Amino acid sequence: MMSLVQKLAAGPLSLATLFLMVGCSSRAENSADAEQRGAILFAMHCSPCHEAVNPQLKVQPPSLKGLFASKSLPSGAPATDDHVKETIIEGRGIMPAFDQRLTKDDVNAIVKYLHTLN
């Protein structure tokens, strides 16, 4: 079974497109663009843990489907944009902090995409 990252990266062209799109963040990014960019960022940074089963990890990272449909996050905190952003930036448990790897716009784009996951 291919991971989402692998599917997106299935060929040289699609991978090049992926990096091009990730690198093309702009201040005038509209909502649809942000959501699309969020999908790519999610595939690169989140799905390797959150969409794969890895029995070698101490804790299996939870699926993020329907994250905002429930009242609380897996951590028990309220399922708000701010709490999700804080988790991404600062990390939680065995999840690493992404503050050095993602910009504020990147995090916003990922959260926008997470809202579409049902």
Place this chain on the structure above:
Amino acid sequence: MNIDRLATLALVCTLILTGCQHKDKRYVLRGQVLEKNPASSEITVKHEAIPGFMAAMTMPYEVKDAEALHEVQPGDLIEADVVTTNNQQEYWLENVRITDSRGRVVARPGIVHHLDIGERVPEFPLTNQDGKTFHLADFRGKAVLVSFIYTRCPMPNFCPRLSSQFAKVREDLSKIPEDYAKIQLLSISFDPKYDTSAVLRKYGLAYLDNDPAGFSHWEFAFTDPGDLRRLADAFGLEYFDQGDSISHTMVIVLIAPDGTIARYWGTRWTTQELEDALRQQAQAVVSTSFGAKGTAAK
């Protein structure tokens, strides 16, 4: 037409005919395996530029040779032939060779150590998760298992896997008090700029079920960049700081109670192997303390 002209004509015809065939093309790939997916027979490789085929990037490749696929593990540095056919529409890897950082094929995959078994480990000051400075020599009399990690590592098969496995080793051995007293785990960060004592403490607690008592047998530490490089060289660890991430190989080192190298693991190990090796070293300490002559067994 003389013979030279005939030979030249024959050669030109051969070259033209050869060029017209849809033959497979081969390119040399050098990189590091990040993931393995046996179900799809693929490995994801972070590779250097492949002249004539592809720029440097990270992407999955099919490995058709089942034995080669079984052998290679996440973390391995590899060299392989990229075979393309049908105008590069299809591509896969053949002749996968596991190498060291200089591209030399290695017999023991993933392990490129400089210090031999039995050699004494170098001493550098380390700072732990509580801000306390210590040395490896402080653990003399204990069997010490050392790994290298960085807390921001997002690759599930690298640092999160290493630390998860260390957590299991500690949990399992904590149930055998006579051995637990003689073992020590140590995770050293190769990201001292980011991994301060406070960051390491938070990271460690996540793997200790939030019980700081566990730090007594599993410390998390950093050292200054120069000493880190020397320590890594001694243990055969390769790492490259890429700003927002660190590319690295994996090495687990078992240090005997007398401060000498007892064993290395590269990319493949089981928690059972780690536990057995640690217990063997720990039990050697016990027998020594009961009057056996000589140093602890290696």
